[in-house]
Amino acid sequence: MDKEELIKLVTKRVIEKIKDYDAYKVPIGVSNRHVHVSRQDLDILYGKGYELTKKADLKQPGQFASNETVTIRGPKGEFERVRILGPVRKQSQVEVSKTDSFRLGIRPLIKESGDLEGTPGLELIGPEGTVSLSSGTIVALRHIHMTPGQALAMGLKDKDMVEVEVFGERRGVFGDVLVRVSDQFALEMHVDVDEANAFSLSNGDHVVIRKSGKDCQSRFTIRERR
Structure with missing residues (x-):
């Protein structure tokens, strides 16, 4: 194989690799700590019939970051102004990082969203009331x-x-x-x-x-x- 043929071959493989990466x-x-809430829990946290207000759309269709926040409290510590993501869900869920869990004093499992069996709970504190979750805190897979x-x-x-x-x-x-x-x-x-x-x-x-x-x-x- 002469030099010109070698250059063509290398160029062809580089182009194929770029196309492969693009495909x-x-x-x-990047997901920071956040909360999903049920209709029932939102009524307690923000008042009966309260509706979440949109701060910004998320990339996933129909999903949004709301203006509303809560405090999440564990046995050892808490985080204030944790954003609620909308729309409301059937069951409340808190997503934190492993680092967050040390401050909160809990041991959340690495779980797919919605798979809350065996997970620890937290307190959600809103302007109108407090919800004590018996489960629902995960590190998202x-x-x-x-x-x-x-x-x-x-x-x-x-x-x-x-x-x-x-x-x-x-x-x-x-x-x-x-x-x-x-x-x-x-x-x-x-x-x-x-x-x-x-x-x-x-x-x-x-x-x-x-x-x-x-x-x-x-x-x-x-x-x-x-």
């Missing part, structure tokens, strides 16, 4: 939201677990990233503040779903979640 590139959303079309294009399905590669000054790999698929979602990977800081990630940064080394042309590092 599986996912934007990052890192996950990727995507549409069915995007999942199909990537060869993924709902509940798959993948590896995600981070580039930049703190390059590394996230393991055990849950894939969540719905036509109500927009493409985005959610990590908490601890995870974002460990990899020097900010909102809007991009990561890449990593392919398996065994067959880097067609296979991802994927396993089904049990």
